[in-house]
Amino acid sequence: MAVAQSQTGGDVAVSLKGVTKTFATGVTALDRFDLALKPGEFVSLLGPSGCGKSTALRLIAGLMEPTRGSAISPGIRPGGARGQIGFVFQEPTLMPWATVAANVRLPLSLRRRDGVDVDTRVAAALDQVGLDGFAHAYPCELSGGMKMRVSIARALVTEPALLLMDEPFAALDEVTRFKLNDDLLGLWRAVKRTVVFVTHSVFESVYLSERIVVMTSRPGRVFTELKIDAPYPRDDRFRTSADYAALCRRVSDALADATARAGGA
């Protein structure tokens, strides 16, 4: 929260200030929630399921409005350039009736940018996620990990400044998850776009992020923020290092505190 105050207008990519979100059902998913990201930052939201992580992402994406407080993504929303945001859901969320290429092309074709460079960009996006040979396959012909790659390619095809990922790898096996974690870091380091990564895995959040926002549940609040200052590139050596283990321990303790605090309240 100290971070939020230190941000000045120019270098803020995402800013949630005092955001409260109460649903029509009476459930308060977020309560005075603060989050601020600098452009190019990789931040994870970590918390138990039901603590409002998805709600926070949807507020950032403008898919819903806060009940109180302000949710703005400076430099992204004005001008209506909504393609500036890429969203990856927990499920691959592909159109089963469309080929891989057509799924990836969707964000471009919805904005009537069909043309020569569209095909190139679709091909490039598929190439980035290692699916260049599968343009004409249908989603039902792909494995879970490959579908997730298609979903990531679709989010990347507009070259968004902000990438929002909602537990994208939670349903995958460990080997595939590690591989996709590495690929994601590679993509992020190649083009430093801002990433908000939602997860309930301590290990994943430590491996990926520069900063972790630990949340309490019911209602969702920021419990604490932890900086992960291990240098990039991070790889298997980092994953097995004592540093990594110590960081995971710290984050894990914070998460346990956050959960206990919520339970006691």
Added chain:
Amino acid sequence: MNGEPFAPAVSARDRAEAALRVLLPIAVLALGIIAWELVVRLQGIPPYVLPGPVLVFQTLLADWGLLSGSLMVTLITTLQGFVLAVVGGVALAVLFNQSRLIEYSFYPYAVILQVTPVVAIAPLLLIWLPQEAAVLACAWIVAFFPVLANTTLGLNSVDHNLADLFRLYGASRLQVLMRLKLPAALPYILGGLKIAGGLSLIGAVVAEMAASSAGAGSGLAYRIMESGYRLNIPRMFAALVLLSVAGIVIYFLLAWFSHVMLRRWHESAVMREA
């Protein structure tokens, strides 16, 4: 799941099972026909009570000129009713989907139209409309509701996250309809078509029967009624056989069409290794 796109591998056991599913009903049919012929012959049942299958088949050939003409009349009515039902059902479902107010205002009447037995409406329609139009209207009334109901269900079954994605990328209403809702509804629409095909035949037959009591008509159902009055029971059976065959052919055509439309992507049609 493995990482490779799978090739459909049909095992010998699957193939044997598929063969059985075709052969068994045919065997039952053959046995039934033989038993029917035997009973008719051994009991000496007169043809005006129950004609044997051989006689029915002979009548079918002998009266082919008359019966095929009637078949065409009934089939054309059925097809017209079916097409109108599909167009009307899908269009109405889309309209309801676009506007809550229209849906609330008119959906109850669609239901009323559906639950009122068409046999009861047919005589009224025959008074109001010229005979052919009345028959068509009956075929339409019975067939359009399953299309409407299924399409409505399909349009509402869109994945929420996909809908959000379309919103995120600023899709217009028309884009959401054409590129998200209708494709998502396609399996449901095709399911509705399969039901509507058979029902439009039933609607056409019911209306023809109602019309025939006024002495008008030329379709298969009219032939059945007429043969009944004249105690030409073999011709009645021949017409009945043609009606059944028409119903079966309509069903399989629509099932095949549905399979072709969905085979690349939908769970119901995609071949999977067991």
